[in-house]
Amino acid sequence: MILxxxxxxxxxxxxxxxxxxxxxxxxxxxxxxxxxxVPLALMRVSGSPWLNLPAWFYTYVIRGTPMLVQxxxxxxxxxxxxxxxxxxxxxxxxxxxxxxxxxxxINTSGYTAEIIAGCLKTTPPGEIEAARAAGMSRLQMYRRxxxxxxxxxxLPQYSNEVVMMLHATSMASLVTxxxxxxxxxxxSAQYFLPFEAYxxxxxxxxxxxxxxLQLFKAAERRWLxxxxxxxx
Amino acid sequence: xxxxxxxTIVEGSWLTLRLALCSMALAVALGLAGAxxxxxxxxxxxxxxxxxATVIRGIPDLVMILLVYFGGQDxxxxxxxxxxxxDYVDIDPFAAGVATLGFIFGAYLSETxxxxxxxxxxxxxxxxxxxxxxxxQVFRRILWPETVRLSIPGIANNWxxxxxxxxxxxxxxxxxxxxxxxxAGDATRQPFTYLLLxxxxxxxxxxxxxxxxxxxxxxxxxxxREVQL
Numbered sequence: 001m002i003l004x005x006x007x008x009x010x011x012x013x014x015x016x017x018x019x020x021x022x023x024x025x026x027x028x029x030x031x032x033x034x035x036x037x038v039p040l041a042l043m044r045v046s047g048s049p050w051l052n053l054p055a056w057f058y059t060y061v062i063r064g065t066p067m068l069v070q071x072x073x074x075x076x077x078x079x080x081x082x083x084x085x086x087x088x089x090x091x092x093x094x095x096x097x098x099x100x101x102x103x104x105x106i107n108t109s110g111y112t113a114e115i116i117a118g119c120l121k122t123t124p125p126g127e128i129e130a131a132r133a134a135g136m137s138r139l140q141m142y143r144r145x146x147x148x149x150x151x152x153x154x155l156p157q158y159s160n161e162v163v164m165m166l167h168a169t170s171m172a173s174l175v176t177x178x179x180x181x182x183x184x185x186x187x188s189a190q191y192f193l194p195f196e197a198y199x200x201x202x203x204x205x206x207x208x209x210x211x212x213l214q215l216f217k218a219a220e221r222r223w224l225x226x227x228x229x230x231x232x
Numbered sequence: 233x234x235x236x237x238x239x240t241i242v243e244g245s246w247l248t249l250r251l252a253l254c255s256m257a258l259a260v261a262l263g264l265a266g267a268x269x270x271x272x273x274x275x276x277x278x279x280x281x282x283x284x285a286t287v288i289r290g291i292p293d294l295v296m297i298l299l300v301y302f303g304g305q306d307x308x309x310x311x312x313x314x315x316x317x318x319d320y321v322d323i324d325p326f327a328a329g330v331a332t333l334g335f336i337f338g339a340y341l342s343e344t345x346x347x348x349x350x351x352x353x354x355x356x357x358x359x360x361x362x363x364x365x366x367x368x369q370v371f372r373r374i375l376w377p378e379t380v381r382l383s384i385p386g387i388a389n390n391w392x393x394x395x396x397x398x399x400x401x402x403x404x405x406x407x408x409x410x411x412x413x414x415x416a417g418d419a420t421r422q423p424f425t426y427l428l429l430x431x432x433x434x435x436x437x438x439x440x441x442x443x444x445x446x447x448x449x450x451x452x453x454x455x456x457r458e459v460q461l
Contacts, residue, residue, distance in 0.1 A: 002307070002310045002311060002314060061435060064392075064434065064435040064438040064439065065396070065431045065434045065435050065438075066395075066396040066397070066398075066399035066400075066410070066431075066434055067396070068399040068400060068402075068410060069399060069410065069413075069427055069430055069431045069434060070431075072414065072423070072427050073423075073424060073427045073428065073431065076414075076417065076423040076424075076427070077417070077423045077424035077427045077428070078424060079423070080417075080421065080422050080423055080424040080425070081424065163290075166292075167291070167292035167293065167294075168292070169292075170292040170293075170294040170295055171294060171400075173294075174294075174403065181292070181294060181295055181298070184295070184298070185298070188298075188302065192306070193306070194298070194299075194302035194303045194305075194306045195299070195302075195303035195304070195306050195307045196303075197303075198295055198298045198299035198302065198303045199299060199303065201295050201299075202291040202295050202296070202299060205290060205291050205292055205295060206287065206290040206291055209289075209290040209291075210290065
C-alpha cells in the first residue's frame, strides 16, 4: 500500500485542536466583521455622497485585492513603521492570532456590507410605505423594518460568505498559526507525508463546510419561512 | 523604494496574468465538461459531475494547492519508486498552479454554466424544433449562444475571484507579484511599501477587468430588452 494513514491517526488530536483554532478564527472574525458591516451597509445605501463614497471605496478596495495581501500587510507590513512598534498597540499587532482575526474581519466586512446593502436596496416598497404610514421615524423604520427584513433576506448570500471565510481562514497557517491547514503543514513536514496530511485537512474542511451549510439551511427555514410558498 | 525591486513586482504581474489566463481557460473547459456531465441523463455521469462540484467547492484553495503540488509530487514519486523508477520526479510549480486553480474554478463554473443552461426558457428550444431544426442545430444555434450570454455575469465573478486566488500560488515559490513583493519587503525591511504596491497592482488588474467585462456583457446582450423599473 503506498498510502500511510497511521501517522494521521496518531496525530488526530492535533487535527482536532486545529479544528478548534479554525472555528475560533472564523467566529471571531465573522462576529467583528458583521458588527462593522452593518454601519458600512447603511452608509452604502445613504443618499449623501459623504457617507456613500467612503464606504464604496472601502468595499471596492477590500474586494479588489487578495486577502493574502491584506493579511501580510497587517502582519508583516505595519512592523515597518517605528511609530507602530513604539505604540501601545504593538503587543497586539505583533500577535499572529490578532492580526489574522483583524485581517479576516476587515475582509469579510467589505463583502458582508455589500450583501446587506444589496438586500436593503431591494426592500419591497410596500414595507417602507407601511412603516411610514404607521408614523415611524427614520431610525425606527431602520431598526424595526428595514434592517430585520434585509438581514433575513441576506441569509442565503451570507451563508456563501461564511463558507468563503471558513476557507479563507486556512491562510492563517501562512502567518504561523496552527489551524487545520497549519497542523497539516507541520505533520507533512515532520513525517514527509504531504499527500495524507493535506487530504485529511481537506476532509475536515469538507465536513465543516457541510455542517455550516446545514446550519444555514435550518436558519433559513426558520427566518425565511414567511417567503416560502404556502401549502395547505 | 528602489527601482530594481519595484520592477520585479511589475514583472511578476505578467506571471500573475498568465497564471490567471491559463487557469481560466482550463476552468472554462472543465466547467463546460462538468456542467455537461451534471445535465446528462446518464446517472453515473451526472453523479460524477455533482461530486466534482460539491467536493471541490468544500475545500479551501490553499489546501487544494498544497495537496496537488506537494501531495501530488510525493504521490507520483512513491508510485514511481514502486515501479522501479529511481530519479526524483519534479512537478513544475506553474503547471501545478494552473492545474489546481483550473480544477477549482472549473467546479464553480460548472455551477454557472448549468444555471445558465437551465434558465433558458424552454419555448426557445421548442421554437427551434418547430422550425425543423435537428437537436444539434437547436443546441448550436439557440441553446449555446444563450448559455454563453447568461453565463457572462458568473464568468466575470469567477474571473475576479480567480485573479485574487493566484496570490496563493506564491506559496509554491512561483515568482508572481505576491512572491516578489514579499521578497522585496524582506530584503529592504520595507514590507509595507512593497505589499502595498502589489495590492495596488491587483486592484488595477481587477478594475480593468471590471471595465472590460462590462463591455463584453453589453456586446453579448445586444438585442435583449432591458426593463426599467
